[in-house]
Amino acid sequence: DTEVTQTPKHLVMGMTNKKSLKCEQHMGHRAMYWYKQKAKKPPELMFVYSYEKLSINESVPSRFSPECPNSSLLNLHLHALQPEDSALYLCASSQGGLAPDTQYFGPGTRLTVL
Amino acid sequence: AQSVTQLDSHVSVSEGTPVLLRCNYSSSYSPSLFWYVQHPNKGLQLLLKYTSAATLVKGINGFEAEFKKSETSFHLTKPSAHMSDAAEYFCVVRAGYSSASKIIFGSGTRLSIRP
Numbered sequence: 025d026t027e028v029t030q031t032p033k034h035l036v037m038g039m040t041n042k043k044s045l046k047c048e049q050h051m052g053h054r055a056m057y058w059y060k061q062k063a064k065k066p067p068e069l070m071f072v073y074s075y076e077k078l079s080i081n082e083s084v085p086s087r088f089s090p091e092c093p094n095s096s097l098l099n100l101h102l103h104a105l106q107p108e109d110s111a112l113y114l115c116a117s118s119q120g121g122l123a124p125d126t127q128y129f130g131p132g133t134r135l136t137v138l
Numbered sequence: 139a140q141s142v143t144q145l146d147s148h149v150s151v152s153e154g155t156p157v158l159l160r161c162n163y164s165s166s167y168s169p170s171l172f173w174y175v176q177h178p179n180k181g182l183q184l185l186l187k188y189t190s191a192a193t194l195v196k197g198i199n200g201f202e203a204e205f206k207k208s209e210t211s212f213h214l215t216k217p218s219a220h221m222s223d224a225a226e227y228f229c230v231v232r233a234g235y236s237s238a239s240k241i242i243f244g245s246g247t248r249l250s251i252r253p
Contacts, residue, residue, distance in 0.1 A: 028181075030181075064246075065245075065246075066228055066243035066244065066246050067182070067228075067243060069241060112179075114181055114182065116182075125170070125239070126170075126172065126184060126187055127172075127184075127241070128184065129174070129181040129182040130181050131180055132180070132181045134179065
């Protein structure tokens with residue numbers, strides 16, 4: 025099973041709202057990733073968690089706050105977003121450690137900020 | 139330093155004809171290379187990967203790619219295109235063997251299939 029699930033599929037929020045995106049995998053992977061993808065562009069890496077610790081933050085604004093409560097679950101908390109934050113948010117996971125690392129992606133959450 | 143260049147932003151072929159999507163890379167280290175496909179409003183699906191084993195890599199849905207170190211290329215091919223192959227394709231390079239190793243996406247190639 026190489027499935028990564030993401031909820032919700034779609035999210036519409038106002039600039040003053042607080043919401044969260046959720047990502048889950050049950051492949052025993054120890055690395056998890058958040059990406060942002062704008063239309064007709066490749067995904068841009070936002071955060072990497074390795075063994076539940078934040079290992080990479082690609083200078084993402086603080087209105088995006090990641091959380092990794094356990095090895096299977098990754099959240100992205102959203103607060104005071106801007107309309108330009110509207111995008112497809114993709115989660116991925118990989119084995120982690122020192123193995124050649126293949127990422128498996130979820131279907132994404134389509135976020136619209138009004 | 140690493141980089142990846144997808145040489146064509148858009149490729150259009152007729153159904154039943156061969157597909158060639160081109161990817162060139164540069165890497166200071168021995169790289170891992172991947173091709174992903176993304177259908178409209180979907181996540182990315184792994185097509186195939188090269189991680190320093192056989193240079194000719196077979197993937198899903200009849201796709202394959204050949205790693206050519208001398209040409210720093212990792213082109214994706216398929217002998218006969220199907221309508222369901224219409225999608226965006228990304229070439230990805232990764233140097234190193236950990237989750238912290240740098241991941242570089244190409245800009246993508248949109249594949250269109252003519253009936």
